Amino acid sequence: MKLRSILLGASAFAMLGMGATAAKADGELFFYNWSNYFPPELFEKFEKETGIKVTLDVYDSNETMLAKLQAGASGYDIVVASDYMVDVMIKEKLATEFDAKSLENFKNVAKPHDTMKYDPERKYSVTYLWGTTGFTYDSDVAKEKLDDSWKEFFEPREEFQGKIGALNDEVEMYAAASYYAGVDKCTEDPAEAQKILDVLQKQKPYIAVYSSEGTIDRMAAKEVSMHMQWNGASHRTRESLPSAVFVYPKEGLTFWSDHFVIPSGAPDLENAKTFINWMMQPENAAAASNYAGYMNGIKGSDAFLDDALKADPAVNMPEEYADRLVPGKNCSPKARDLRNRVWTKLKT
Amino acid sequence: MEIFTRHKRFWLVAPAVIYIGFFMGLPLVQMAYVSILERGANGGVNWGSFSFDSYISFIFERDLMDNLMVNTDYLQIFLRSFGLSALTTVLALILGFPTAFYIAMQPQKRRNMFIFLVTIPFWTNILVRNYAWMLLLRNGGLIDHFLASVGIQTGGLDILYTPYAVSIGLTYTYLPFMVLPIYASLEKLDHRLIEAAFDLGANKRKAMTRIILPLATPGIVAGAILVFIPCLGAYVTPELLGGGKFMMISNLIGSQFGAARNWPFGSALGFVLLAMVLLAMLVYSLKFKKLPEDAS
Amino acid sequence: MKIDRANPLWRFHGITPMAIFFFAYLYLPIIVLLVLSFNENRLATIWTGFSTKWYSVVLGNDDMLRSAKNSLIIALSSTIIATIAATLAAMGMARGRFRGEGGVAAMLTLPLLVPEIVTAIATLLFFIVIGVKLGLLSIIIAHTVFCIPFAYLPIRARLDGMDPALIEAANDLYANEWQAFKRITFPLLWPGILSGAMLSFIISLDDFVISYFVGGAGSTTLPIYIFGMIRIGITPEVNAISALMLIISIVFVSISFLIDRVRY
Structure with missing residues (x-):
């Protein structure tokens, strides 16, 4: 085989791949989100109704998204950021003030999502979806019903020892251990951080795997019998493992929310506002929930929700657990250092 | 004997060197600057305020009384990564060398096809390949099933989420990088040379050590570099197949640009690694100065 | 094995079984993922029946297809540029010593030595300073940098010990x-060049960190897309798109072989 054959092959193949690029629509919107976290059909519906074509780019964590924006990358009209990240974006002047309350459909926003700790006046953000981070266990394995407590996760009963999956997520694991140890998850006191480390280190021998990917598969295949999970994943787990139970621990659990934010330097502010306003229609918000398995914050979206989603206490949280929810928090550099050192020590 | 004049050689080397110098060298200089800056409160850096904390905290930590104490956490993580990379390199060589030799001995027409065969599996995503390994290795997984069906009862392999699984996965990932350079250097081997050696009474080992290995050496060196160093930066495989229980260098550095939002420390760790690897290469080149190609 | 005087493999007993083991090891996970891409169930671990539905899901997911297309364009372009630069450099470095040779050799392997995430952030900061627009082009530029050593080392290994009298x-x-060059040097270097190019290609195709940071709006690649699925969980869609990539790779190889056959 000679150079020319390879080059010919390569170009033929490149042409196969390229195809014709679609003509530019009336307007464009660059949307930055996790992947498979927004229903593709909804993009089509949006384009049909408004003539704006959405281009999706994706990231894998809040922090990498932030690092990229901080380094100066731009070009996105809307990013989806979690609560504490909204705080960072506002402080770092990476968010555009667009006054969500002035949008027509803001009236649909249900309490408590009409405000947010880091953006009380909703000048910069609107809730997209929200969820909780607790743990799921297989009730067929448990000899009796487990307590609503992190104790079951951090100091597991015999039948769960060695059969536990944890999220491989510094922030989530540290927060859960801090609730159980009874200290602030943003503590700057090394002695308190040591308590958190103790909880985690004591638990480590019982852990089969730290992994944030494939939690559903691992539970369904009975590779583990207990897994720290986001509630949407827990809901999915129950679809194939009916004995899965999601626990809202009494010591508290992280309630996180993801928000639409318009980054500074967004190419098209008006299109971004059109999109956010459109997403506050109950029907569209419900479509997002049905697709992703997480709750939205829009009044009247219930009517459009899948029954399975509505009936699952993991997603549709029973009212009595409301006071167990602890919102996400943007920790100080000193607290983050402690957290990172604890996490590093755990894995040394 | 010189093929090319000095002048001509400069122009041959220049495009690659200038390209790397501009798009890699300059950014690294900038990053070295970042590593001695003060971290920003929310991530990023405060341009213009300096601090050497990042390099100090590689070895030392401050205890409750603000005294500096030696902290070996990071060193341990570095050592683990180096050990695992060395193991992977050796395993890749053990599997890769015979394969490269095998391919080089095939008829001309078939060799290119083998090169493609070696690389085709890597058109799939790294995450997917690691998942496939998880399904194969887990207790009650496919290998377990297979062993049970041929009558070997293992009672669960107990291999997934252990360092063994990580070695299997890493070796898998880096195999082509060992095979192809060795193949490239062995391909010029003239079959008749081996036959002649045997005719002259050489045994297998002699033919191997006197004819084949010297020819393969440049390829083995190139392959070892292409496996060992990238393996130091492996991220996904240790996380997935090792069950995330132990950190590797790249997990540590990644977390500095992630949850810890400590860019200067992250860059400093990167430069410490760079220095270590450069030092190792320097020692190597001093010790093995007389490489075969220089002897000719 | 039959004794073939032209092929000394029969002299070395262990080699062929080892090579067979090698290819079995290499293709075992690939077979698993191909089979799973036809699993009707959403979960990889539970087989509920044969179905091609994940292929239709993939073909209906424009974002995923676009990201696969981006990945192929990037890998192809950076491979071509890097291989040309690396071939020239290897020829320049091949014979005799010259002042600064060690420095040049270190420079050519530098991209291997720096952890990806550091390279990624450094390159992004640098691109912003010099005003490179982030997009496919910026990813190609950055990929070419780390593809050069992967292309260079096999070619260099090929050249080492070759008889300069030929050239x-x-x-x-x-x-x-x-x-x-065309008649002598290139055919002599060809096994090294092909090896180097293939390594560059697969290393570019799998890159996540650098593509993520230096990409801009509209330039999501397949690895970025797959890594971003964490909020929802990885679905068999990923197996299906991987299978499709394998098909493309086989088509590509076949086209090259066909052209080759036609020419001779």
Whole structure:
């Protein structure tokens, strides 16, 4: 085989791949989100109704998204950021003030999502979806019903020892251990951080795997019998493992929310506002929930929700657990250092 | 004997060197600057305020009384990564060398096809390949099933989420990088040379050590570099197949640009690694100065 | 094995079984993922029946297809540029010593030595300073950098120990250097070049961190897309798109072989 054959092959193949690029629509919107976290059909519906074509780019964590924006990358009209990240974006002047309350459909926003700790006046953000981070266990394995407590996760009963999956997520694991140890998850006191480390280190021998990917598969295949999970994943787990139970621990659990934010330097502010306003229609918000398995914050979206989603206490949280929810928090550099050192020590 | 004049050689080397110098060298200089800056409160850096904390905290930590104490956490993580990379390199060589030799001995027409065969599996995503390994290795997984069906009862392999699984996965990932350079250097081997050696009474080992290995050496060196160093930066495989229980260098550095939002420390760790690897290469080149190609 | 005088493999008993083991090891996970891409169930671990539905899901997911297309364009472009630069560099470095040779060699392997995430952030900061627009092009530029050593080392290994007299003679025989290159040097280097190019290609195709940071709006690649699925969980869609990539790779290889056959 000679150079020319390879080059010919390569170009033929490149042409196969390229195809014709679609003509530019009336307007464009660059949307930055996790992947498979927004229903593709909804993009089509949006384009049909408004003539704006959405281009999706994706990231894998809040922090990498932030690092990229901080380094100066731009070009996105809307990013989806979690609560504490909204705080960072506002402080770092990476968010555009667009006054969500002035949008027509803001009236649909249900309490408590009409405000947010880091953006009380909703000048910069609107809730997209929200969820909780607790743990799921297989009730067929448990000899009796487990307590609503992190104790079951951090100091597991015999039948769960060695059969536990944890999220491989510094922030989530540290927060859960801090609730159980009874200290602030943003503590700057090394002695308190040591308590958190103790909880985690004591638990480590019982852990089969730290992994944030494939939690559903691992539970369904009975590779583990207990897994720290986001509630949407827990809901999915129950679809194939009916004995899965999601626990809202009494010591508290992280309630996180993801928000639409318009980054500074967004190419098209008006299109971004059109999109956010459109997403506050109950029907569209419900479509997002049905697709992703997480709750939205829009009044009247219930009517459009899948029954399975509505009936699952993991997603549709029973009212009595409301006071167990602890919102996400943007920790100080000193607290983050402690957290990172604890996490590093755990894995040394 | 010189093929090319000095002048001509400069122009041959220049495009690659200038390209790397501009798009890699300059950014690294900038990053070295970042590593001695003060971290920003929310991530990023405060341009213009300096601090050497990042390099100090590689070895030392401050205890409750603000005294500096030696902290070996990071060193341990570095050592683990180096050990695992060395193991992977050796395993890749053990599997890769015979394969490269095998391919080089095939008829001309078939060799290119083998090169493609070696690389085709890597058109799939790294995450997917690691998942496939998880399904194969887990207790009650496919290998377990297979062993049970041929009558070997293992009672669960107990291999997934252990360092063994990580070695299997890493070796898998880096195999082509060992095979192809060795193949490239062995391909010029003239079959008749081996036959002649045997005719002259050489045994297998002699033919191997006197004819084949010297020819393969440049390829083995190139392959070892292409496996060992990238393996130091492996991220996904240790996380997935090792069950995330132990950190590797790249997990540590990644977390500095992630949850810890400590860019200067992250860059400093990167430069410490760079220095270590450069030092190792320097020692190597001093010790093995007389490489075969220089002897000719 | 039958004894073939032209092929000394029969002299070395362990080699063929080892090579067979090698290819079995290499293709075992690939078979698993191909089978799973036809699993009807959403979960990889539970087989509920044969179905091609994940292929239709993939073909209906424009974002995923676009990201796969981006990945292929990037890998192809950076491989071509890197391989050309690396071939020239290997020829320049091949013979005799010169001042600064060690420095040049270190420079050519530098992209291997720096952890990806550091390279990624450094490159992004640098691109922003010099005003490179982030997009497919910026990813191609950055990929080419780390593809060069992957292409260079196999070619260099090929050249080492080769008889310089061959190329000398070629230079005497052909008036024109290009002809000497085309007729002699290039065919001699070919196994190294093909190896180097294939390694560059797969390393570019799998890159996540650098593509993520230096990409801009509209340039999501397949690895970025797959890594971003964490909020929802990885679905068999990923197996299906991987299978499709394998098909594309086989089509690509076949086209090259067909052209080759037609020419001779």
